[in-house]
Amino acid sequence: MAPRHRHRRTTAVTALAAVALAVPVTVGCGAVEKALDCAQLAVEISNDVDDLQDAVTGAVVDPQQADKILDSLDKDIDKVADRTDNADVGKAVDDLQKAVDNVQKSVDSGKDPDLSPVKDAAGELTNVCSP
Structure with a gap:
């Protein structure tokens, strides 16, 4: 399972780097910060999803660990929602929140x-946070 987790993390980190490199120099600092915040939070959410996968797979689901990770996901989702007014990011955040609620x-x-x-919603969030 570890290689798959590394692939998602690598993809998310690559998306973060792409945001940093692709934002035009002429864009104001606020726009750059928002794009980087979005991409950074998408990486955090991707890591949370990996942790959740570990907590709910195997012989026994660890409900306490899953609850802890779900709480972390909720907080990270709220951060993204609070820091952006982009409609595509908003939709991805809504879809992710619904999916997390269903897991809970x-x-x-x-x-x-x-x-x-x-996983699908987190991937979509990573996509919309990338230019």
Whole structure:
């Protein structure tokens, strides 16, 4: 599983680097900061999703660990939502929040959560945070 996690992290870090390199010099500092914030938070969310994957796979789901990671995801999602007014980022954040809420409901009810919507939404967030 570790190689797949590294690939997602590498993709997210690459997206962050692309934002830093692709933002034109003529853009104001505020726009650059927002783009970098978005990309940095997308990396954090990607790491949270990897941690969540580790907590809910295997023989036994660790509900306490999953709850802790889900809380971290919620906070990171809120940070992205608070720091951007971009419609595409807003939609990606909404989709990610819905997916995280569904995972939380599954964990709370003792069911095996489906993480694919979370992974898809986190990937979309990374995409929209990249130029």
